Amino acid sequence: MSAPLVWIILPFFASIVLIFFRKNYQLVALIQTAFCFFLVLLLLVVRFGDVDSTQGLTIKLTTTFNLLGRTLEFKNSDKFVIGIFYSILAIWSAALFIYNKHSKIIPLGLALSSLLLAAIAVEPFLYSALLIEVAVIIGSMIAVDLTTGKSKGIIRALVFFTLGMPFILLAGWYLAGGETSPVNDTQLVQATVLLGFGFVFWLGIFPFHSWIPLIAEESEVPDGLYILAILPFAIFIILLKYLNGFVWLRDYDLVYQALLLFGLVLTFSGAIWATFQTRIKKLVGYLTIIYSGFLLIALGLNSNQGFQIFSELLLPRFLSLYLLMISFLAIEKKGVIEQISDLDSLFYRFPIASISILMALFSVTGMPLTVGFLPVQSLYQESARNSTLIAGLVIGSNALLSISFLRIFVVIMQPLADEFDAVSILDDLKENKFLAAIIVIVILAGIIPNLFFPSFNQILSSFEFLAR
Amino acid sequence: MIINSLLIFFSLVVTAAILVPRDWRWTLFGLAMTYLFGFILIVQIWPLPLAAVKLLTGLIGVILLSTTKMNTEVQEEPIGSISSRIFILLLAILSWIIVLATISRLNAWLPIEYTNLFIGMVFLICGIIKFSTDQRIFNVIVGLLTLLSGFDIIYSSLEGSALVTALYALIVISICILGSYLEGIFSGEGEE
Structure with a gap:
């Protein structure tokens, strides 16, 4: 077998x-x-x-x-x-x-x-483009929400992924045979541009990112967040496979500079949009954009440390999205949340889910005691070693996000104006236990990073030529 | 030579049929024609069964879309003015000129038959124009299928394999199913 x-x-x-x-x-x-x-x-x-x-x-x-x-x-x-x-x-x-x-x-x-x-x-892995397209169509079927009657995000995702596919396929054809044998400078530039366009469409690099917040908003929470968690991850793995597979591509400095630039654009633009966002689900969409930016910056650093940070960033990315998903599920059982203002005094109605949302949000910014602390701090450190400007932009983006999350914190903790019936966490004991368990894992991963993060470095073992 | 010139000429007519008329029947007729053109061009390079798979999947997709359209037609209001149609036609003509002007340089880079490259590029750009100028689900899906049809003509001339054919067929059918699904659900439900 x-x-x-x-x-x-x-x-x-x-x-x-x-x-x-x-x-x-x-x-x-x-x-x-x-x-x-x-x-x-x-x-x-x-x-x-x-x-x-x-x-x-x-x-x-x-x-x-x-x-x-x-x-x-x-x-x-x-x-x-x-x-x-x-x-x-x-x-x-x-x-x-x-x-x-x-x-x-x-x-x-x-x-x-x-x-x-x-x-x-x-x-040969140039065929991956066709399989990704089929996966995106299945993903669109998952993400479509029959109750809202909205499909803009899905259609945009389909358009952008379909536009990316020809570039990747043509690059693959162009590079066939170039895995070991050298290619000339013109070919190198042309193939890199083709691959670049393909991945720009696939990763939702600005200005092709609009499908991400739209899917987060239009789809049911678990469906949209699952697509946003899994699809970019697969694209990143394919990107690593391309970098690992072509010797001249991974030795080409321009590629890493482009990754850095795209990462910075995603992080900074995502942070600005997230800061001014009033719709909570769209905000979650922008968080995934920001995390994609972090991952691209980590890859663009082109160092052992950078690749290690890339693998370590995946854990807070998945856990944050998961925490948000189960918190929203818990809250939406008793009401709908669309705007940030709908989270008003949430702590007094859903204490565990509120803590869970805050934990997820502050993990993204790498606050101490959260799962995001180690990788985000390492990213600051490594990018500062590379360039102060890059570090400044990353820290600035996270500062913007932190301000935005503090605003959400204030809204959630807002005291209830009128008298209210005290809620008991025993009301939904099974769900609350589950939520609490995930929160404990997030905190444990923040306090004892050695417990979880080293295993994530195993991802790099698939790409033996990148982690030198 | 004459056949190739005729093919090129009729491919332009087909793109006009996809882009300009309001009636979805003309659009789907144009889409079906792109698959027929693709078949005629690919069968010269590939074995008949593989080329036929592409034609058949394309036509199945067109049937799927037209079936959905027939069931939802009542709810749809025709939109667009004569000026918008003239604008789209001019856009299409501009795209033909751009293809004509750049095709020889592109042909140096992609060493395939001139006719295949020209028709492939014309369909590909027609698809982009289609989904860029109309946000309705049906037209976006038709635009995507036209783009894929054009790209397939080019890519089939470069690379031929059973897996690519199978995956391409799966993609076309899946897009049509998704399009029918969305069109059936959302037609007349407040789509922008």
Whole structure:
């Protein structure tokens, strides 16, 4: 049996089969959660390929799977990336099960994850563009909210990803054969420009970012945030794969300068828009833009430390989005929140969910005692070593964000004007316990970073030529 | 030579049919024609079955969209004035001129048949104009499909594989399903 069969083909078909049983939503949600956890746990006991191991029980799987004349390939070093995809889907599905929230992530999330993994695993990897396009279409189906009647964000995402695909495919064709053999300067510039355009569209670099806040606002909270969590992550992994795969590309300084520039533009523009935002869901969209900016800056630093920061930034990114998602789920069970002003005195009505929202927001800015502290501080340090201007812009962006979040803090903590019925956290005990557990994890990761962050550095083992 | 010139001429007529008329039937007829043109051009390079897959998936997509359109037609109000249609036609003519002016330089970089490159570029830009000038879901979807059809003519001349054909077919069908789904749900529900 081969690894791609287990982690790509099987989940894809499982997703299709589960569609037919979706009437029993809770059961399907439970099956999907259990299946995803099983896929993650399985990674702990399997070895891809002929790797010698003397550690306990191990199951060996072949690394390749042939599909229509091309190959899907997972190396042993890809296990962590696969684990991230299914861990995220597992915790998202678990939240949907616990809150009994209907979402198209159940069961389309399995198809989306498997397609994104196929895009990462396909060899030659220029074909990844086509698989990403299919994944985006599935993602659009997940993100569309039938109740709002709005589809602007989805349509824009589809347009931008479709515009990006030809650039990546042409760059791939252009570079075919150039993986080891040198290319001349003109070819280098042309291929870099093509790749650059492709990734600018895919990563939602300004001015092609508008779909991100729109999806955050228009879609149901779990659907929109899942797409925003998983899709850019897959694009980043493909970007790393390109950088790792082409020797001349990773040695080309202009590429890293462009990454730095794009990262700064995303971070700064995202922070400004977030600061003046009055709609809470759109604000969350801008937070994902800012985090994409951080990740690009970390890559653009082109140093071991920079790549390490990139991997460490992923944890606060996922945890922040997850915390926000489950907090909104808890709140929206009893009312709708659209504007920041809707959070007025929230602490007195939903104390745990309020703490959770604040924890998620301040994690983004890297406040002490939050999961974002270590990577964001490291980013400041490393970017200051590179250029004071870059560090200044990153710190300035975070300062703007902090001011904005302090404003939200004040709104949430606003005392209730009239007398109110005291709420008990025992009212929704199961949900509150779940929320509290995630908050504890976020704080633990902030206080004891060595507990969580070193494992995230394993992502870099898939890109052996980047982490030198 | 004559056939190629005729193909180029009719490709311009097809883009005009996609862009200018208000009636969705003309738009879908134009889209179906782009798939037929794609088939005629690709079948000269690829085996018949692979080229036929592209034609068939395209036509299935057109049928899907037209079925949805027939069911939602009643709710739709025709929009756009004569001046807007003249503007779009002029935009299309401008794009043809740009393609004509740049095609030889592009051909040096992409070593494929001149006819394939020209028609591919014309369709590709027609798609961009279509979804840039009209925000309605149906027209954006048609624009995307036209863009993909144009790009497919170019890319098929560069790279041929069963996986690409299968994925391309999947993308076209998926976009049509998504378009039908959104069009069916949201038509007349306050879309801007």
